[in-house]
Amino acid sequence: MSAPPETPPAPADVAPATINIRNLSIxxxxxxxxxxxxxxxRRGEWNVYTYECENDVCEPAATRTLLEVPAALDEFANRDPGWKGGSRHGGGA
Ligand SMILES: [Zn+2]
Structure with missing residues (x-):
């Protein structure tokens, strides 16, 4: 009846080093x-995501955020190579 030893997560179970902007919040x-x-x-080696405030508090042009993700690690864009932002906004499901 001894407690099982603590097992650290096996490296194989860890997701590869990619970035999915769905997992980020700006x-x-x-x-x-x-x-x-x-x-x-898409700017060469980088994928650039643009985020803006959607409220009446900020001037979007003044607080706009450009999030640059190395294209090779960009899981979100690589999943759909033809995606160009389109009409689907971030968030939601
Ligand atoms: Zn703002």
Whole structure:
């Protein structure tokens, strides 16, 4: 009746080192609300996601956030190579 030894997660079970922007939240430091994904651009080695405040507090042009993800690690964009931002915004399900 001895407790099972603590088993650290096996390296094989750990997800490969990719970045999925779905797992990130971008919060505005000015109005303290989450920004909305409103644009996507492929710039060479980088995928650039644009987030903006969608409220009446911030001027989107002033608080816009550009999130740069190495294209090779970008799981979200690589899953759908033809995706260009489209009309699907971040968040939701
Ligand atoms: Zn804001």
């Amino acid at each position: 919060k505005c430091g000015s109005c303290d609300t989450y920004q909305t994904l409103c644009g996507f651009d």
